[in-house]
Amino acid sequence: MSLFKRLLKNKSKSEVKQNDTDHSKYYPEEKLPIDEKFTYNFNKNGGKFLYCENWDEVNEAFDNILLENDWYEKEVFCFDEQLISKFNGYNLSFGTKGDSQFFLTRCESLVANNGSILLCSNQIKEKKLHELPFNMVIFATTSQLVENISEGLRIIKSKSKKHIPTNITTIQDFECGKEKDFMSYGSSTKNLYLLLLEDL
Structure with a gap:
């Protein structure tokens, strides 16, 4: 059973209550999938999360994003030719201008332990995060989930034996006005939608 079906499945009150009393406070925390x-x-x-089974x-989720933000007939920043052909039927104008309404891209990995998105020059070329549009729509698949950044970096290295991509970065801050800690200093805040397709 996929994650999202499990999340959407309701637990009965008695089941939740029983789970609370089964473990003492000293029992190790259950490791989440x-x-x-x-x-x-x-x-x-x-981040704004849209799970899709097919x-x-x-396409329906992407259409809803455009409708919610009034992005029809707007300029879209996109380097990915495959994504341009997939989402070409929405009256959008694709280009690489900095003043575009939103950035449409794929990613390298989805990092579970901090909820970040790993990108590299394959997606953003040599652009810095602050040079990209504030609004982002990222397309990913469930097979791109990794436990931590190290695992994501190993996948990048194994896929690119001859030429390792440069400009590797993560996006982790998706809320404006959120107080930043030392670890997120200098990071760019983005309004981010994740279109996640089930492929496992």
């Missing part, structure tokens, strides 16, 4: 951990941390960071649902 990677997909649940990512979902929890990503939402905590302020391409019809991806």
Whole structure:
């Protein structure tokens, strides 16, 4: 059963109560599955999460994002030719201008332990995060979930034996006005939508 079906399935009150009394406070915390951990941390960071079981649902979710933000017939910042062809039927103008309404891209990995999105020059070329539009729509699949950044970096390295991509970065801050700690100093806040397609 996929993560999102488990999340949407309601537990009965007696089941929840029984789980609370089964363990003492000294019992080690139950380790969450990677997909649940990512979902929890990503939402905590302020990201907007849209789970899709197939391409019809991806198209419907993308259409809803455009409708919600009034992004029809607007300029879209996108380097990815495959995404441009997939989302070409929405009256959008694709280009690489900095004043675009939103940035449409894929990512390298979805990092569960901090709810961040790992990107590199394959997606953003040599642009810095602050040079990209404030609004972002990222397309990813459930097979891209990794436990931590190290695992994501290993995947990048194994996929790119001849030429390791440069400009590797993560986006983790999706809420404006949120108080930043030392670890997030200098990071760019983005209004981010994640279109996540089930492929496992």
